[in-house]
Amino acid sequence: MKYDHDDVIEKATELFWQRGFQAAGMRDIQQALDMRPGSIYARFQSKEGLFKLVVENYAQNSAKRLKQVAEAESPLGALYHFFETALTGPDEQRYMRQCLLVKSIAELDIIGDIAKKAVLESMQTLKTGFRDIIEACIENGELPEQTPAKLAAEWLQNQFVGLRAFAVVQDDDEPITQMIDKVLLDIKGQWPLNTH
Amino acid sequence: MKYDHDDVIEKATELFWQRGFQAAGMRDIQQALDMRPGSIYARFQSKEGLFKLVVENYAQNSAKRLKQVAEAESPLGALYHFFETALTGPDEQRYMRQCLLVKSIAELDIIGDIAKKAVLESMQTLKTGFRDIIEACIENGELPEQTPAKLAAEWLQNQFVGLRAFAVVQDDDEPITQMIDKVLLDIKGQWPLNTH
DNA sequence: GGTTTACTTGAACGATCGTTCAAGCGACAA
DNA sequence: TTGTCGCTTGAACGATCGTTCAAGTAAACC
Numbered sequence: 001m002k003y004d005h006d007d008v009i010e011k012a013t014e015l016f017w018q019r020g021f022q023a024a025g026m027r028d029i030q031q032a033l034d035m036r037p038g039s040i041y042a043r044f045q046s047k048e049g050l051f052k053l054v055v056e057n058y059a060q061n062s063a064k065r066l067k068q069v070a071e072a073e074s075p076l077g078a079l080y081h082f083f084e085t086a087l088t089g090p091d092e093q094r095y096m097r098q099c100l101l102v103k104s105i106a107e108l109d110i111i112g113d114i115a116k117k118a119v120l121e122s123m124q125t126l127k128t129g130f131r132d133i134i135e136a137c138i139e140n141g142e143l144p145e146q147t148p149a150k151l152a153a154e155w156l157q158n159q160f161v162g163l164r165a166f167a168v169v170q171d172d173d174e175p176i177t178q179m180i181d182k183v184l185l186d187i188k189g190q191w192p193l194n195t196h
Numbered sequence: 197m198k199y200d201h202d203d204v205i206e207k208a209t210e211l212f213w214q215r216g217f218q219a220a221g222m223r224d225i226q227q228a229l230d231m232r233p234g235s236i237y238a239r240f241q242s243k244e245g246l247f248k249l250v251v252e253n254y255a256q257n258s259a260k261r262l263k264q265v266a267e268a269e270s271p272l273g274a275l276y277h278f279f280e281t282a283l284t285g286p287d288e289q290r291y292m293r294q295c296l297l298v299k300s301i302a303e304l305d306i307i308g309d310i311a312k313k314a315v316l317e318s319m320q321t322l323k324t325g326f327r328d329i330i331e332a333c334i335e336n337g338e339l340p341e342q343t344p345a346k347l348a349a350e351w352l353q354n355q356f357v358g359l360r361a362f363a364v365v366q367d368d369d370e371p372i373t374q375m376i377d378k379v380l381l382d383i384k385g386q387w388p389l390n391t392h
Numbered sequence: 393g394g395t396t397t398a399c400t401t402g403a404a405c406g407a408t409c410g411t412t413c414a415a416g417c418g419a420c421a422a
Numbered sequence: 423t424t425g426t427c428g429c430t431t432g433a434a435c436g437a438t439c440g441t442t443c444a445a446g447t448a449a450a451c452c
Contacts (some may be wrong), residue, residue: 013375021220023306024407036431037411049408054444098302102361105377106302107292110219123365154371156361162358165298166350169319175350181388189385192377222440232401239399243440321428 013054018095019053020103048112050180055115058100059122065112066129068093075133076142076184079172081161082179097167099160130156148191159183204229209250212289215305216299217247246309251311254296255318262325271329272338272380279356279376284364293363295356297322307324307374344387 015024015032022030026047030037065082072078086096087149104111104119111119137143143152163183167176204375206336211220211228222243226233240246261278300307300315307315327349333339339348359379363372 019305020218020302022216022265023303025408027408032341038413038432039430041411050346103302103364105361106216120365123223151374151378155375158362158375161361162354164353164363165301167302169316175239175290175347178347178388179351179354182347182382185386185388186378192374194282194379195365221438223438234443235400237441286401 001187008035009057012050012155013100014056016051016054017058017098017100017103021047021107021115048115051111052115052118055100055118057102059125063125063129066126066133068083070129070132070136074142075136076187078138079133080184083163083183084177086160087163087176087180088173094168099164102161103163119146127157129154130154130160136157143188151191153185154185156187204231204374205249205253208246208294209254212247212250213254213294213296213299217243217303217311227378233336234326244311248311251297251300251314251318255321259321259325262322262329264324265288266332270338271332271336272383275329275375276380279359280380281380282356283359283376284369290364293360295360298360312361323349323353326350326356339384347387348383351385352379 010086012029015028019028026037026040029035029040029047029050034042037081038174040050044053062143069075069078069082089096101122104115105123108116125180131149134143134147134149134152134156138147138149163176163179166179170176205278207228208225211224214220214223215224222236225231225236225243225246229236235314236246240249265271265274265278285292297315297318302318304312304315327345330343330348330352331338334343334345346370359372359375362375364373
């Protein structure tokens with residue numbers, strides 16, 4: 001019963017991730033989940049309700065992966081590996097390069113207030129995850145003490161977002177890995193003073 | 197007649213930019229353009245045909261702005277200003293922070309082959325624009341000679357894309373300007389050697 | 393004057409959208 | 423046995439989707 005629930009969410013995630021909230025029709029969902037409309041509405045109340053669960057589950061998984069990076073022996077090395085696996089990969093999973101959350105941000109005004117809230121809160125959750133990685137790197141001596149953790153965390157998340165939007169239209173893996181290399185150079189580089 | 201045409205494209209751009217291709221319904225378009233369905237189809241053949249014109253016009257405008265940056269007295273200074281105006285701004289124009297092209301990439305599988313081609317070609321056009329800026333900076337002595345122009349251009353576009361996705365969910369302007377500062381530090385920083 | 397051309401109107405089309413609902417199923421409690 | 427519960431089915435709802443079309447208008451060309 002519980003396994004079945006996870007399986008359903010997983011399949012819904014795949015569909016929303018590929019097509020987006022708007023373009024994933026209820027008929028597509030019915031087919032993907034092998035459920036009839038009544039069942040779906042009895043369980044999830046609406047398309048938006050299902051999407052909310054998908055987003056939350058996605059964010060939870062992502063946060064878990066970020067936590068693993070932060071707790072690795074070499075957080076910076078794990079970070080590289082994390083970026084690489086997320087941004088490259090087989091062509092049939094290309095849709096996975098685009099972050100589901102970022103994709104949802106493009107639909108933010110469409111998806112309804114409940115789902116919107118879930119998306120924005122999930123973004124916040126991931127930001128915390130990135131922050132933990134930065135702090136782990138500092139503690140581990142892989143980043144200098146004076147690295148501004150809060151700014152660096154936002155910056156890192158930002159790099160990730162940009163790279164994912166970038167990777168999805170890149171045929172070659174080579175430019176992507178070069179970009180990741182650049183990220184790992186810049187993270188050790190200079191930071192602006194907040195004097196605006 | 198010509199002015200009228202530009203005005204129509206401009207209004208359509210605003211609508212697509214705010215709502216996206218999918219969510220902008222023909223009835224919304226009819227209202228925004230103050231045109232009846234028959235007129236729209238006589239002129240643009242389809243919703244996708246109109247969207248294609250919007251994308252091409254958007255890319256052309258963006259390319260023009262990038263060209264102005266490259267031809268400025270201080271390209272690097274102009275670049276900063278370009279980023280700042282694109283990424284900050286009044287709240288009622290928040291939708292403009294998100295790049296129309298990047299937003300369209302999220303809908304790439306939905307918008308049809310003709311519009312898809314236009315989006316991808318426009319991305320290519322803008323990449324050339326960024327490349328010209330890098331080269332102008334090098335020629336002007338604002339960037340070191342050995343800066344890898346091709347890689348740096350892709351990186352710069354990538355930063356822009358990431359920042360736009362980032363800025364759209366930021367309430368504050370402060371973190372955004374800090375990110376821009378970081379971009380201008382990193383562009384002068386180290387670059388990876390392409391040894392993969 | 394007649395024909396063509398580009399554009400206009402608004403009703404209407406068939407398809408698809410998210411959602412509802414009466415009816416039924418098996419499991420568990422009283 | 424009876425009642426309630428979570429969950430199932432599939433037909434059907436009204437709304438909205440992108441699009442078509444017959445009919446009309448005004449300027450341009452022969």
